[in-house]
Amino acid sequence: MVMKEELSILVQAQYPLIYLVTSEEERAEQTIEALAQTKPPRRVFIWTVTHGIVEYGQPRNVTQHNTVSPEAAIEWAIRQREPSIFVFKDLHPFIDSPAVTRWLRDAIASFKETQRTIVLMSPVQNVPIELEKEVVVLDYPLPDMSELNVVLSQQLELSRVRRTVTTEAREKLLKAALGLTRDEAEKVYRKAQVTSGRLTEAEVDIVLSEKKQLIRRNGILEYIEEDETLDAVGGLEELKHWLRQRSNAFTERAREYGLPQPKGMMILGVPGCGKSLIAKTTSRLWGLPLLRLDMGRVYDGSMVGRSEANLRNALKTAESISPAILFIDEIDKAFAGSSGSADSDGGTSSRIFGSFLTWMQEKTSPVFVMATANRVERLPGEFLRKGRFDEIFFVDLPNAEERKDIFRIHLSKRRTDITRFDLDQLVLVCDGFSGAEIEQALVAAMYEAFAQDREFTQLDIIAAIRATLPLSKTMQEQVTALRDWARQRARPAASSVAEYQRLEF
Ligand SMILES: Nc1ncnc2c1ncn2[C@@H]1O[C@H](COP(=O)(O)OP(=O)(O)O)[C@@H](O)[C@H]1O
Ligand SMILES: [Mg+2]
Numbered sequence: 107m108v109m110k111e112e113l114s115i116l117v118q119a120q121y122p123l124i125y126l127v128t129s130e131e132e133r134a135e136q137t138i139e140a141l142a143q144t145k146p147p148r149r150v151f152i153w154t155v156t157h158g159i160v161e162y163g164q165p166r167n168v169t170q171h172n173t174v175s176p177e178a179a180i181e182w183a184i185r186q187r188e189p190s191i192f193v194f195k196d197l198h199p200f201i202d203s204p205a206v207t208r209w210l211r212d213a214i215a216s217f218k219e220t221q222r223t224i225v226l227m228s229p230v231q232n233v234p235i236e237l238e239k240e241v242v243v244l245d246y247p248l249p250d251m252s253e254l255n256v257v258l259s260q261q262l263e264l265s266r267v268r269r270t271v272t273t274e275a276r277e278k279l280l281k282a283a284l285g286l287t288r289d290e291a292e293k294v295y296r297k298a299q300v301t302s303g304r305l306t307e308a309e310v311d312i313v314l315s316e317k318k319q320l321i322r323r324n325g326i327l328e329y330i331e332e333d334e335t336l337d338a339v340g341g342l343e344e345l346k347h348w349l350r351q352r353s354n355a356f357t358e359r360a361r362e363y364g365l366p367q368p369k370g371m372m373i374l375g376v377p378g379c380g381k382s383l384i385a386k387t388t389s390r391l392w393g394l395p396l397l398r399l400d401m402g403r404v405y406d407g408s409m410v411g412r413s414e415a416n417l418r419n420a421l422k423t424a425e426s427i428s429p430a431i432l433f434i435d436e437i438d439k440a441f442a443g444s445s446g447s448a449d450s451d452g453g454t455s456s457r458i459f460g461s462f463l464t465w466m467q468e469k470t471s472p473v474f475v476m477a478t479a480n481r482v483e484r485l486p487g488e489f490l491r492k493g494r495f496d497e498i499f500f501v502d503l504p505n506a507e508e509r510k511d512i513f514r515i516h517l518s519k520r521r522t523d524i525t526r527f528d529l530d531q532l533v534l535v536c537d538g539f540s541g542a543e544i545e546q547a548l549v550a551a552m553y554e555a556f557a558q559d560r561e562f563t564q565l566d567i568i569a570a571i572r573a574t575l576p577l578s579k580t581m582q583e584q585v586t587a588l589r590d591w592a593r594q595r596a597r598p599a600a601s602s603v604a605e606y607q608r609l610e611f
Pocket of ligand 2: 378381382383435436478
């Protein structure tokens with residue numbers, strides 16, 4: 107595993123201070139213990155605020171004297187001469203104290219060119235400025251398939267039904283648990299087994315639904331299941347074509363062919379024109395899970411460094427579930443503060459934004475970012491720079507042909523026979539309407555007729571349209587500005603470019 111190698115290299119290269127971000131202490135400790143065996147062997151000491159310093163593998167009461175306070179513990183570590191790794195668990199609440207920071211700097215100085223390393227292990231990253239240049243931050247990844255395989259095997263062994271599990275079922279059970287910590291995976295397997303008395307391919311769904319709940323609990327990522335397909339989206343032919351073309355882009359076959367992994371796309375455009383809808387239906391089209399990243403929630407929490415930790419965790423989970431689509435709806439809202447001079451949140455949003463961009467730049471895992479935005483002026487320029495996304499699409503108000511398509515889709519959803527409606531007439535009346543406004547007018551017409559206890563008609567729809575003032579009129583300036591901007595920089599999502607340029611109001 108890449109990260110384990112990196113950690114091993116850092117320790118052997120005598121890096122004095124490593125920050126390991128993880129909530130899985132046990133797994134991480136085992137990794138450290140394993141790498142400590144290599145040349146030269148090192149002793150491993152674990153510090154906690156409850157027990158002070160205890161050597162790895164020793165009972166908790168065999169503690170070094172007076173090492174409960176962080177300062178004393180670091181001082182103790184400095185006095186050791188043997189090759190050692192000192193693991194400090196959850197030092198983050200103390201690290202901002204001037205004395206602790208100073209002791210850490212002293213340790214760094216005294217560890218130079220010795221085989222001694224301090225590893226700070228915490229679920230959240232909190233690095234004081236004084237240490238920023240000295241510390242290497244590493245993310246401990248969630249278990250991969252082979253690690254989960256160990257967990258699954260143990261679970262199957264306990265139930266003695268191992269023989270009945272096919273290789274295929276095993277793989278599905280493993281895949282279903284990707285994105286969970288080792289403990290979570292164990293719990294989920296156990297629950298599936300308890301629920302149905304066995305652990306076979308039939309239990310994959312139990313594992314999956316448990317995973318969805320666990321992921322939801324962290325509150326930032328959400329598993330989305332969309333029943334609609336691409337056919338529920340009217341118009342946007344260029345965009346659909348682009349998406350269809352990439353249906354198999356995440357397969358092994360595509361890699362062998364020499365194609366790069368798609369990185370992501372941005373869908374900009376007028377509100378209510380199907381951006382979120384098309385993003386959600388892509389999940390079905392590509393057969394990949396859709397994970398919605400709630401950027402607003404990333405900022406939640408009062409603790410310093412919390413937002414970064416939130417984002418980091420969410421991205422880590424997405425990566426471990428990959429190939430997957432990471433859906434960031436209305437990303438402009440989240441980054442509203444980062445471009446302007448008024449940095450009201452003390453720079454948090456621009457920091458978050460920076461780490462997100464870095465992640466996008468460096469990610470090698472097949473996580474396809476699908477972002478939507480209604481307003482471009484809020485988005486920082488770096489974001490839209492060529493190469494960040496594979497493509498930036500602009501979704502305009504639907505043209506006549508597209509409006510017809512949208513009417514047909516939404517009428518067909520509600521009535522099996524729609525021949526009694528004159529779509530061409532409807533299309534003319536609703537010039538300047540978004541897809542959402544068309545749908546709303548249709549629903550309004552149905553309510554009207556329903557209240558009068560009769561079937562709705564063409565005239566009801568026309569009346570509802572006439573009663574609506576579309577956004578393109580009430581917010582004409584914004585819409586025009588957005589179009590002017592997009593015309594230069596983004597690719598139109600609708601099929602006919604000529605049509606697109608003709609559209610003015
Ligand atoms: N092009 C379209 N085709 C079919 N329905 C549409 C279209 N555009 C909008 N709608 C309807 O309006 C709803 C809201 O659209 P949405 O995708 O949320 O718009 P956006 O994200 O662009 O603001 C959709 O769920 C769908 O019912
Ligand atoms: Mg939307």
